[in-house]
Amino acid sequence: MKRKLAIGITFVVGLYYLLEFVLPASVGGGFDCRRMGSPCLVEADDGTRLYYTGVRALEGSTDTRLAVGLAESRDGATWAKAGGNPMLGRSLFSSKDWRGPDSPAVVREPDGSYTMFYVGHGPDDVDRVMRATSGDGLRWRGRRVVFSLIKETAEAGGEVKRAAIRALAVRRTDTGYIAYFASTYRRGERTIEGVSRATSPDGLAWTLDKANNPVLAIEPENGWEYSTITDLSVIDNGDGLSLYYVGTRRLYMRGSDKPIDTSLVGLATSSDGITWHRNESNPIFGPAIWRVLRSLHDDPGVRQALERFRAIDSSVAWPRRIGLALAAWSGLSQELLDGTALENAASRLSDQEKSKPLLERFDALSLSGLSVQRAGDGSVMAYCGATSAEGQDHRLGIATSSDGVVWRTASDTPALERGEEPQNTYLTSSLTTTMQVFLVVGAMALGLGLFGLVRLHGSRIMKGEKDSVYSMAFFIALLVTLVFAFGWGQREPKVLEPGHKLYNIIFYGMMESFGASTMGLLTFYLASASYRSFKLKNAEAGLMMVAAILVMLGQVPLGQLLTAWLPEQMQVQNVALWISYTIMVPTMRAIQIGAAVGGLVLAMRLWLSMDKRRL
Amino acid sequence: MQHADWVLIILIVLLFYWIVSNIRKARLGKPLYVRRIPGIDAIDDAIGRATEMGRPAFYTIGEAGVQAMELYASLGILSYVADRTARMGVRLITTTDRAETYPMIEETIREAYRSAERLDEFRDEDVRFLSRDHTVYAMLTAAMIEDEDAASAFFLGLFWFTSLLMTEPGARRGVIQIAGDTGPSQIPFFIASCDYVIIGEELFAASAYVSGDPTIKGSLVAQDRLKSLLLAIALVGVVLLTLNAVLTLTAGVSIVEGNPFLELFMRYR
Numbered sequence: 001m002k003r004k005l006a007i008g009i010t011f012v013v014g015l016y017y018l019l020e021f022v023l024p025a026s027v028g029g030g031f032d033c034r035r036m037g038s039p040c041l042v043e044a045d046d047g048t049r050l051y052y053t054g055v056r057a058l059e060g061s062t063d064t065r066l067a068v069g070l071a072e073s074r075d076g077a078t079w080a081k082a083g084g085n086p087m088l089g090r091s092l093f094s095s096k097d098w099r100g101p102d103s104p105a106v107v108r109e110p111d112g113s114y115t116m117f118y119v120g121h122g123p124d125d126v127d128r129v130m131r132a133t134s135g136d137g138l139r140w141r142g143r144r145v146v147f148s149l150i151k152e153t154a155e156a157g158g159e160v161k162r163a164a165i166r167a168l169a170v171r172r173t174d175t176g177y178i179a180y181f182a183s184t185y186r187r188g189e190r191t192i193e194g195v196s197r198a199t200s201p202d203g204l205a206w207t208l209d210k211a212n213n214p215v216l217a218i219e220p221e222n223g224w225e226y227s228t229i230t231d232l233s234v235i236d237n238g239d240g241l242s243l244y245y246v247g248t249r250r251l252y253m254r255g256s257d258k259p260i261d262t263s264l265v266g267l268a269t270s271s272d273g274i275t276w277h278r279n280e281s282n283p284i285f286g287p288a289i290w291r292v293l294r295s296l297h298d299d300p301g302v303r304q305a306l307e308r309f310r311a312i313d314s315s316v317a318w319p320r321r322i323g324l325a326l327a328a329w330s331g332l333s334q335e336l337l338d339g340t341a342l343e344n345a346a347s348r349l350s351d352q353e354k355s356k357p358l359l360e361r362f363d364a365l366s367l368s369g370l371s372v373q374r375a376g377d378g379s380v381m382a383y384c385g386a387t388s389a390e391g392q393d394h395r396l397g398i399a400t401s402s403d404g405v406v407w408r409t410a411s412d413t414p415a416l417e418r419g420e421e422p423q424n425t426y427l428t429s430s431l432t433t434t435m436q437v438f439l440v441v442g443a444m445a446l447g448l449g450l451f452g453l454v455r456l457h458g459s460r461i462m463k464g465e466k467d468s469v470y471s472m473a474f475f476i477a478l479l480v481t482l483v484f485a486f487g488w489g490q491r492e493p494k495v496l497e498p499g500h501k502l503y504n505i506i507f508y509g510m511m512e513s514f515g516a517s518t519m520g521l522l523t524f525y526l527a528s529a530s531y532r533s534f535k536l537k538n539a540e541a542g543l544m545m546v547a548a549i550l551v552m553l554g555q556v557p558l559g560q561l562l563t564a565w566l567p568e569q570m571q572v573q574n575v576a577l578w579i580s581y582t583i584m585v586p587t588m589r590a591i592q593i594g595a596a597v598g599g600l601v602l603a604m605r606l607w608l609s610m611d612k613r614r615l
Numbered sequence: 616m617q618h619a620d621w622v623l624i625i626l627i628v629l630l631f632y633w634i635v636s637n638i639r640k641a642r643l644g645k646p647l648y649v650r651r652i653p654g655i656d657a658i659d660d661a662i663g664r665a666t667e668m669g670r671p672a673f674y675t676i677g678e679a680g681v682q683a684m685e686l687y688a689s690l691g692i693l694s695y696v697a698d699r700t701a702r703m704g705v706r707l708i709t710t711t712d713r714a715e716t717y718p719m720i721e722e723t724i725r726e727a728y729r730s731a732e733r734l735d736e737f738r739d740e741d742v743r744f745l746s747r748d749h750t751v752y753a754m755l756t757a758a759m760i761e762d763e764d765a766a767s768a769f770f771l772g773l774f775w776f777t778s779l780l781m782t783e784p785g786a787r788r789g790v791i792q793i794a795g796d797t798g799p800s801q802i803p804f805f806i807a808s809c810d811y812v813i814i815g816e817e818l819f820a821a822s823a824y825v826s827g828d829p830t831i832k833g834s835l836v837a838q839d840r841l842k843s844l845l846l847a848i849a850l851v852g853v854v855l856l857t858l859n860a861v862l863t864l865t866a867g868v869s870i871v872e873g874n875p876f877l878e879l880f881m882r883y884r
Binding site for chain 2: 005018021022181242442445446448449450453460466510514515518519521522525526528529532533535587588590592593594595596597598599600601603604605606608
């Protein structure tokens with residue numbers, strides 16, 4: 001009966017884990033159910049098209065999937081998602097955009113067809129710019145890599161995974177394509193951080209503008225574009241080019257492991273696309289709370305009130321001043337500031353700004369992607385905003401401007417909502433609970449083990465056996481440790497109570513010191529074991545000895561000195577590297593792959609109770 | 616939690632098929648080829664030596680906890696070793712560094728003694744919990760091999776940096792030692808100080824190998840087939856990668872770009 005119960009429990013638990021692994025965590029739902037990002041506005045024959053990245057992250061899973069979706073509008077104000085979304089998803093086969101296409105940059109060709117450039121994130125965590133083409137902008141084909149920063153970074157001795165391409169904007173010109181991309185990569189001794197530029201005559205062969213990159217480097221002294229540039233859009237403003245970019249400052253709040261990205265929009269202009277000048281009004285746009293604070297800051301009444309506050313002088317940066325203004329506005333510092341002036345300032349905010357509680361707006365605290373397009377006499381901007389500072393629920397909104405500098409939101413509701421939430425299969429979401437059950441079972445096993453020890457040593461003492469003094473030592477050690485660890489020694493780490501001091505003496509003073517001294521013994525054991533191994537007992541031992549001597553010599557200057565006269569590839573340090581990386585690494589991998597397969601088969605044997613001796 | 620994609624699902628289904636088909640073959644009495652593992656063949660010799668010398672045999676599972684597959688592989692071999700020592704009348708001393716594995720080890724040995732009809736010779740004190748501390752456990756293990764004057768010692772399970780501390784004293788005393796670990800980091804130390812070494816997946820195969828049960832041996836054949844498949848994939852990947860690199864450098868042509876099946880292959884290479 002006990003055996004049947006054990007077999008049954010083992011099978012059910014094993015089946016649960018297998019199904020959890022094989023089945024998805026959720027089914028159905030929209031491709032953009034988690035987040036929308038990286039919009040790209042494109043003029044179409046019958047209105048405006050908006051391509052964007054939809055993010056679907058399975059609940060409880062690290063598997064985040066990206067896809068490019070499409071929304072359409074005839075008037076630029078009302079938007080509807082196109083049927084057949086997503087337009088470009090994760091390929092079953094392609095290895096370079098394994099997580100799906102990201103940051104689409106779609107251009108119209110002279111013949112009316114569409115070319116999409118996008119960033120592909122591979123399983124190797126390397127970003128690559130890829131290209132796909134379409135006759136109608138709906139069905140895409142021929143995806144392939146067109147350029148990456150791998151070669152640049154590798155040649156500079158940098159880690160290829162650190163060669164990040166965060167956003168992409170592509171312009172179609174008479175002579176070909178110009179790509180502007182937000183990136184971080186190494187070139188020589190420099191880290192290129194900001195907006196870089198590449199050109200191509202056909203969209204396939206690209207040339208990085210090495211002489212001028214980055215054409216717009218981040219300016220940490222600005223504060224708001226301190227960390228990175230996360231999205232960008234380039235338009236023709238009539239006199240030249242306008243570059244709108246999202247500058248991000250990553251903040252780590254005290255007491256929280258989660259970073260918060262504070263993002264604001266900046267503007268730079270250029271006549272040649274190479275030399276860019278930042279607009280004096282930067283930052284020009286941001287999330288809803290920033291827009292309200294900016295309005296407050298610009299209000300004369302608030303300025304007057306702030307000046308009365310002695311701590312605020314001209315040397316204090318305006319973000320800090322508006323932070324204090326916010327504190328005053330919310331009643332935190334009424335006694336220090338003239339509350340009436342602030343109330344008046346708040347009342348002068350537009351009706352639109354007051355129509356909905358600030359923190360409930362879809363773009364209240366976070367802003368990520370953007371795309372700008374000329375429309376009639378002004379410009380229109382599609383941007384992604386989120387209600388939370390962590391920015392996990394971005395939706396798409398629209399803003400308009402007459403001069404390209406001062407922007408107003410078209411509505412305080414999003415122009416496009418995220419897709420439907422998927423249906424939970426409950427297997428993955430119940431995993432944490434299941435793990436807790438196993439923790440309890442593990443604790444029970446621990447208790448069982450302790451019970452076994454107490455029973456064994458207790459029986460020895462009761463019987464008065466020869467070595468029962470050691471059993472008594474066990475009980476004394478157990479009691480002492482229990483009292484000092486659970487009792488009055490561990491309550492407050494910074495206050496060394498007597499019990500805590502004894503606890504430290506036992507563990508750090510005695511146990512660790514003894515442990516360290518035994519590790520010294522290991523050195524001598526290594527020497528004697530090596531000596532025995534290097535005896536020329538047979539051909540294998542001889543081969544090992546030769547390899548070991550070469551590797552050892554390769555580590556010391558003497559070896560390099562002895563073989564300096566040989567061709568470079570035959571010098572001992574290079575031979576040692578060859579042995580280590582060409583012979584040893586594949587062998588270790590082979591052992592690990594074999595062990596993984598063996599472990600899988602053993603797990604199946606246990607699950608199916610084929611190996612009944614263990615039950 | 617990572618979920619399987621369709622390639623992994625195909626591999627799992629293939630493994631299931633191979634296991635079931637080989638079990639069926641075994642049950643029909645068809646011969647199955649199972650490769651020999653010298654380290655496992657030497658287990659009987661080591662126990663025989665302890666019998667001849669009238670000295671105990673020693674066994675440790677290393678530092679494998681209840682969540683380590685190495686524990687279950689080692690328990691299968693321990694069951695075999697305990698059965699042999701019980702029948703030969705050799706005292707078997709076993710140690711563990713974890714309280715939670717103590718009852719599992721004790722019950723495995725007790726069951727082996729029971730099946731050998733020598734339960735009265737099983738001694739509780741021959742299964743010992745030593746210490747959770749790495750170095751203390753290793754030093755006590757080595758000391759026990761010396762104090763109890765063991766003739767043979769088995770180090771089969773999961774081991775960390777203290778492996779040589781456990782095995783070197785026995786090697787100096789001429790104890791016949793058989794060791795096995797699934798990870799590559801401690802294998803060199805075992806090779807330097809032990810007579811036989813069970814490397815990597817051989818540890819998982821060992822319990823099936825010693826069981827003699829044709830059903831379990833069927834799973835061993837499936838394990839070898841999956842390993843052969845992965846080896847073939849690795850070899851083809853190496854050839855393709857090399858060819859692709861040569862063609863890209865010399866002719867500027869990639870045989871992978873645009874070929875969906877080769878792209879897929881490169882993803883899992």
